[in-house]
Amino acid sequence: xNQSKKEIPAGEPLVWLTSMGLVIGVTMxxxxxxxxxxxxxxxxxxxxxxxxxxxxxxxxxxxxxxxFFGVITMEREKLSAExxxxxxxxxxxxxxxxxxxxxxxxxxxxxxxxxVEKMHKPEEVLVGExxxxxxxxxxxxRLELPEGKMIEKSDGNFMATLQKYLKEGNHRREEFTSIExxxxxxxxxxxEKIRIRGLALEKEHGEKAEELPVFSKLMKRQEALEKEYIVxxxxxxxxxxxxxxxxxVYHTAAGEENTLPVAHFTDIYAPNxxxxxxxxxxxxxxxxxxxxxNPREANMEGGIFPAIFGTFVMTVLMSIAVMPFGVVAAIYLxxxxxxxxxxxxxxxxxxxxxxxxxxxxxxxxxxxxVYLMGGTIDSxxxxxxxxxxxxxxxxxxxxxxxxxxxxMTVPVVVVATEEALASVPRGVRxxxxxxxxxxxxxxxxIVLPASAPGILTGLILAMARGAGEVAPLMLxxxxxxxxxxxxxxxxxxxxxxxxxxHLGFHIYDLGFQSPDSEAxxxxxxxxxxxLILLVVVMNLFAILIRNHLxxxxxxxxx
Amino acid sequence: METMEEPPPAKxxxxxxxxxxxxxxxxxxxxxxYIRVQDYCFWYGENQVLFDxxxxxxxxxxxxxxxPSGCGKSTLLRNxxxxxxxxxxxxxxxxxxxxxNSIYDPAVEIISLRKRVGMVFQKYNPFPKSIYENVIxxxxxxxxxxxxxxxxxxxxxxxKAALWEEVKDRLHESALGLSGGQMQRLCIARAIxxxxxxxxxxxxxxALDPIATGKIEDLxxxxxxxxxxxxVTHNMQQATRISDNTAFFYLGELIExxxxxxIFTNPKIKQTEDYVTGRFx
Numbered sequence: 001x002n003q004s005k006k007e008i009p010a011g012e013p014l015v016w017l018t019s020m021g022l023v024i025g026v027t028m029x030x031x032x033x034x035x036x037x038x039x040x041x042x043x044x045x046x047x048x049x050x051x052x053x054x055x056x057x058x059x060x061x062x063x064x065x066x067x068f069f070g071v072i073t074m075e076r077e078k079l080s081a082e083x084x085x086x087x088x089x090x091x092x093x094x095x096x097x098x099x100x101x102x103x104x105x106x107x108x109x110x111x112x113x114x115x116v117e118k119m120h121k122p123e124e125v126l127v128g129e130x131x132x133x134x135x136x137x138x139x140x141x142r143l144e145l146p147e148g149k150m151i152e153k154s155d156g157n158f159m160a161t162l163q164k165y166l167k168e169g170n171h172r173r174e175e176f177t178s179i180e181x182x183x184x185x186x187x188x189x190x191x192e193k194i195r196i197r198g199l200a201l202e203k204e205h206g207e208k209a210e211e212l213p214v215f216s217k218l219m220k221r222q223e224a225l226e227k228e229y230i231v232x233x234x235x236x237x238x239x240x241x242x243x244x245x246x247x248x249v250y251h252t253a254a255g256e257e258n259t260l261p262v263a264h265f266t267d268i269y270a271p272n273x274x275x276x277x278x279x280x281x282x283x284x285x286x287x288x289x290x291x292x293x294n295p296r297e298a299n300m301e302g303g304i305f306p307a308i309f310g311t312f313v314m315t316v317l318m319s320i321a322v323m324p325f326g327v328v329a330a331i332y333l334x335x336x337x338x339x340x341x342x343x344x345x346x347x348x349x350x351x352x353x354x355x356x357x358x359x360x361x362x363x364x365x366x367x368x369x370v371y372l373m374g375g376t377i378d379s380x381x382x383x384x385x386x387x388x389x390x391x392x393x394x395x396x397x398x399x400x401x402x403x404x405x406x407x408m409t410v411p412v413v414v415v416a417t418e419e420a421l422a423s424v425p426r427g428v429r430x431x432x433x434x435x436x437x438x439x440x441x442x443x444x445x446i447v448l449p450a451s452a453p454g455i456l457t458g459l460i461l462a463m464a465r466g467a468g469e470v471a472p473l474m475l476x477x478x479x480x481x482x483x484x485x486x487x488x489x490x491x492x493x494x495x496x497x498x499x500x501x502h503l504g505f506h507i508y509d510l511g512f513q514s515p516d517s518e519a520x521x522x523x524x525x526x527x528x529x530x531l532i533l534l535v536v537v538m539n540l541f542a543i544l545i546r547n548h549l550x551x552x553x554x555x556x557x558x
Numbered sequence: 559m560e561t562m563e564e565p566p567p568a569k570x571x572x573x574x575x576x577x578x579x580x581x582x583x584x585x586x587x588x589x590x591x592y593i594r595v596q597d598y599c600f601w602y603g604e605n606q607v608l609f610d611x612x613x614x615x616x617x618x619x620x621x622x623x624x625x626p627s628g629c630g631k632s633t634l635l636r637n638x639x640x641x642x643x644x645x646x647x648x649x650x651x652x653x654x655x656x657x658x659n660s661i662y663d664p665a666v667e668i669i670s671l672r673k674r675v676g677m678v679f680q681k682y683n684p685f686p687k688s689i690y691e692n693v694i695x696x697x698x699x700x701x702x703x704x705x706x707x708x709x710x711x712x713x714x715x716x717x718k719a720a721l722w723e724e725v726k727d728r729l730h731e732s733a734l735g736l737s738g739g740q741m742q743r744l745c746i747a748r749a750i751x752x753x754x755x756x757x758x759x760x761x762x763x764x765a766l767d768p769i770a771t772g773k774i775e776d777l778x779x780x781x782x783x784x785x786x787x788x789x790v791t792h793n794m795q796q797a798t799r800i801s802d803n804t805a806f807f808y809l810g811e812l813i814e815x816x817x818x819x820x821i822f823t824n825p826k827i828k829q830t831e832d833y834v835t836g837r838f839x
Contacts, residue, residue, distance in 0.1 A: 427683035434639060434677035435696040435748065436669050445699070446685055552686075552732075 033532070040529030043522040044286040046271045046279050047071045049127060049137055050119040051253050052096065058115040063104045065254030069125055069137035070096035070109075078112065090114045095518075099127070099137040100252060107134050108518040121272045126250075128268045130260070134301060134519065138250040141257065146245045162268060165246045169263030176239040179232055186490070187229050194222050200384040290526060295481065300510070300519050304527055306482055310398070310500035311534060313486050315467045317402035318409070322462055325406065326413030327455060333414070334421045335443060347418075354411035362472030365404030370396055370476060392497050396477030398486045399496035404476050405469060409462035416461065420454025421447060449549075456546040460539050467535050470504035478505045480513070503531040592617035592786055593638070593756065598652035600633060602645065607633050609810045610652070615803075620778060620787045622801035622818065624794060626833070629807040631790045635758050638788065639675040640668050656756070673700065676749035680761040682741040684733040684748075689716075689725050692733045692744055696752040711751050718784075719747035720777050739770025746777065750785065757781070759789040763796065775800050794834060798822050806830045 054066040062068040074095035092113045101107045128136045143151040143162060151158055198218055201209045209215055243263035251257045274282065293303030329350075337343045374393035378385070382392040393399070424447045432442040448455075470478075479499045486498045507527050514520040593615035600608035608630050615621050623631040636642045637654065640661060653660050661671055673696065684692050691698075693712045702708070712729065716722040721743045725736070733744055742762060749757060759778075763771040778787060778800050791797050797804055798818060805815040806829075814821060814830040825831040 425683070427679060427681055428685060430641065430644070431677075431679060431683040431685070431745070431748075432695070432699075433644070434641060434672060434679075435699065436673040436752065437695070437699040438669055441699045445695075450686055 036525060036529050036532065039522075039525035041287075041526075043526045044283050044290065046269075046274055046282045047073075048121050048272050049125045051122050051125070052111075052119050053117045054111070054115050055117045058117075060109075060111050060115050062098055062109060063100070063252065063254060063256060065252075065256070067253045068096075068098055069122075069253045070098050071137075073097045073108070075113075099135045101133040102136075103252065103256060103258060107516065123272055124270065125272060126268055126270050128250075128265045129301075131264050131266065131296060134297070136250070136258075136260075138252055138258075141249040141251055143262070144247040144249060144259075162248070162262065165262045166265060166268055169243055169246075169261075170266060172239050172243055173263065176236040179236045179239075184229065184232050184236070187225050187232070189490075191222060191225050191229075194218050194225075196384045196388055199387050203387060291530070300514055300516065300523060304501075304503070304506060304523075304530065306485060307501040307503045307506045307527070308530065308534065309485055309487070310478075310482070311467060311503045311531070312538075314398055314402050314405070314473075314500065314502065315463055315538065317398065318405045318466045319459060319463055321403055321406035322409050322413055322466075323455075323459060326410045326458065326462075327417050329410070330414045330417035330421065331443060331448075334418050335439070335447075350411050350414050354415075356408075357471075358408060358469045359471040359475075361404055361408045362475040365400055365407070365472060365476040366396075369400040369403055370394065374400065395497075396475070396499055397497040398477055398500045401473050401477040401500070404472050405466040408469065408472065409466050412462045412465060413455075413458040416458025417451065417455050420451035420458075423454065424450045453546045453550045456542055456549065460542045460546070463538055463542065464535055467538065468504060468531075470502070470508055473502055473505055478502045480505075480509050503527055503534065507531065592657060593788075594655045595634075596653045596655070598634075598637075598654060599650065600630075600637065600642075601649040603647045607810050611812050613805060613812060613815060615786065615788060617786050618783060619802040620782050620789060620800055622797040622804045623788065623790045623807060624792075624797050624804060624833075625807035625813075627792075628809075630810040631805075631807045632760055634807075635760055635788060635790050638756070638758055639672050639677055641677065643668065673752055674754050675756045675758060676752070676754040677758045678742070678745050678749050678760065678762045681765050682738065682745050684736070684741050684744050686732065686734060688730045689733045689736075689744060690729040693747050693751050695748060700752065715747040715751040716744075718750060718781065719743045720773065720780075721747055737770075739766050739773060742766060742770070742774060743777065746774070750781070755786060757785045757787045759787065761790055761792060764792065771796075794822070806833060808833070 049069055049071055052068055052070050054060055054062075056066070058066065062070075072094055075092060076095075078091055078093050090112065093110050094113060094116070095108060095110050097107060098104060098109055099107060122139075124139060126138055126140060128138065130136060140153050140158070140162070142153060143158065143165070145151070151161055155161075198209075198215070201212065201215055201218075205212065244261045246262045247259050248262050248265070249257060249259045269282070290303045291308065292305050294305060295307075296302035333343060333347060337346075371394065374391065374395065374397075378391050378394040385392050386394075428446055428450070429442055432446045433439075437445065477499050479501065482499050482501045484495070484498060486495050486500045487493060488495070507524055510520040510524045510527065511517070593613075595611050595613040595615075598608060598611040598613075599606060611634065623635060625631050633642065637650070638661070642648055650662070653662060655661070656674070659666065685695065687695075690712055693715050694708045697708060697711060713722065713726075716725065721740060724740060725744075733741065736744060742765070746762070763774050766774065775796065778789070781787065782800075782802075789797075789801065801818045803816065804818045804821040806813045806821065806825075806827075808829060814825060814827045816826075821830060822834050825834060
């Protein structure tokens with residue numbers, strides 16, 4: 001008798017296939033996140049700087065010399081299929097970050113491993129992040145102060161003095177940037193308004209315009225503003241001049257000397273001297289700078305704060321636009337409309353809307369929102385500016401971008417809301433009506449609060465979809481580099497007509513449109529990491545709200 | 559058409575339960591019919607479910623509607639406060655009047671009808687709100703906001719529903735944390751909060767255990783002097799325990815209607831007798 005044979009229920013052995021599918025899916029997601037995190041986050045972790053000595057007979061050279069400072073950014077098998085068969089070194093190559101783009105014309109270089117004679121880590125080598133041409137890898141020589149004073153490298157407090165002037169330079173830069181952006185910016189904005197008004201008056205009254213009293217008032221104001229402008233410009237100019245006073249003389253590994261004002265550096269540090277806590281501190285500082293600073297140098301250096309901010313503001317505006325619209329539409333479809341052919345068609349149309357390619361929404365947004373609505377608004381409210389050929393709302397901006405994306409995510413919200421409304425049990429609705437409530441009161445007091453978790457799920461899905469789309473935005477308001485943020489301290493605080501920067505577009509721009517793609521690669525990964533982080537944080541926030549609502553309103557009865 | 563009876567006028571305790579509307583001389587005047595169903599027919603779509611009903615419900619009495627499943631008693635009950643209006647494609651003929659006014663009168667707002675006729679459902683359905691908010695829901699939708707009035711209503715209704723002692727310390731906690739019997743009593747409190755004249759109960763105890771059922775039945779007993787109660791029930795013992803008058807329905811028709819005592823001890827129609835003695839149903 002076969003006692004060991006158990007009865008296996010039909011189909012059970014194939015259950016492992018479903019778990020297999022899940023495992024594969026989860027693994028792929030984790031792998032993707034891992035790649036992005038590793039590549040994105042290690043950008044900020046300080047790496048050691050080597051002095052690389054190439055072989056005497058090597059065909060390679062850096063800046064005409066055979067030795068240079070470099071950071072190993074990659075090791076890999078050579079892409080070309082030459083294998084000389086002499087051991088591993090000839091088939092592998094390093095990618096070095098050499099810095100000093102102003103001296104070498106490049107920042108990254110691939111060098112075959114066999115060309116390298118030796119590498120060692122000099123203690124004293126410095127990395128200097130600059131306003132132009134990226135970072136420099138160098139050994140300092142001396143500081144040249146105004147009035148001919150000099151501080152040599154050998155001097156005991158050389159590094160301390162260098163850091164002091166570096167800090168001063170950074171502060172001064174903040175100061176004149178603030179003067180230029182805020183104060184001069186305000187004057188410019190007002191002068192612009194005056195100019196437009198003048199143009200409008202001239203158009204209206206022709207030659208006679210100059211005789212109008214209001215015209216002379218405008219002219220007087222303009223003169224006063226111009227005087228202010230000159231004063232501020234002088235102030236900023238003086239500060240800028242002062243930046244050029246303290247000079248740093250340094251040389252590369254090969255001995256090539258260069259002189260730069262200290263104020264052209266934003267940060268100078270010696271990575272080979274970092275202990276563990278120094279490295280951690282450095283990492284946090286760099287990451288924070290990435291998040292909070294403005295970009296430099298064609299978006300390849302500096303931070304991406306405007307892109308983070310723009311993405312965030314746009315997603316919030318989009319959510320504000322889509323929620324009422326989608327929820328009300330769903331309430332009408334499910335609760336009030338007579339269920340028949342019309343309602344079914346509308347529902348099918350809404351569902352199909354979810355399948356339309358996003359770029360089509362971009363084109364629609366451009367035609368309808370930007371040209372039609374924006375143009376109409378401009379011709380009614382901003383006629384004067386149109387005279388100058390600067391459309392206000394008749395061009396892309398954050399308002400139109402948010403509305404376009406809201407339109408794109410409406411189907412998601414409608415479907416989720418309908419499901420949530422349908423799942424409110426009938427008994428509770430009947431009880432409400434039996435208490436003398438009208439249909440709307442029932443919806444408002446009982447049905448909507450009970451479906452709130454489901455509606456929020458719709459919002460989460462909408463936000464996730466909207467925050468990640470790039471194609472439609474390119475047509476309706478995203479730019480590579482925006483001069484201002486859409487939300488700032490000048491009234492009316494939220495500038496709906498401004499163009500903005502966006503993380504998704506930034507990734508595309510960096511990856512495909514930048515002049516130096518190797519230099520941009522770390523930024524691409526870091527920005528991708530940040531975009532994922534931003535979407536996850538927003539989703540987490542919405543999930544927390546939903547969980548709170550679930551606990552509050554869950555109907556345990558059914 | 560089956561014979562049907564006017565409910566006998568209020569009797570003095572020593573007379574036997576003999577239906578004879580004409581032989582009363584020393585009893586007080588018959589109480590006027592409070593809810594009158596006249597030649598009432600009802601259709602769901604093409605399907606007729608109630609056939610020529612004629613019924614007078616007495617004021618401030620408990621009237622039980624009994625009968626096998628599908629006989630139309632719940633349908634009739636739900637028509638008293640026009641809950642069936644929620645269903646598409648319904649039709650009726652004949653009339654239902656409360657104190658002389660037809661409930662189908664276009665001048666009558668359904669909402670105000672439902673304020674006068676409260677309802678308790680088979681499966682308790684408290685709102686996912688606090689106990690306090692549940693009880694005063696009908697007042698809130700009527701726009702009453704005076705806190706003192708609301709507080710007083712909550713206490714009065716919960717006391718009448720015999721729930722006050724158990725929940726008075728947790729009025730602002732979720733109603734969903736109560737037991738089944740407590741939730742049904744809460745639903746009763748909610749139904750009587752706005753002081754309706756009529757209380758409809760659709761098998762209120764069918765989802766409850768015997769102890770909770772007993773509590774609800776005691777409650778109905780206490781409420782009988784203040785409200786006109788119409789209760790649909792499957793449980794014939796329950797009908798005998800709590801109701802004054804009973805109506806027996808079968809397949810959409812009213813077979814017999816009379817004082818509960820008489821229906822159960824001395825039914826006039828054979829079908830009634832078969833049902834109450836358990837031979838079918």
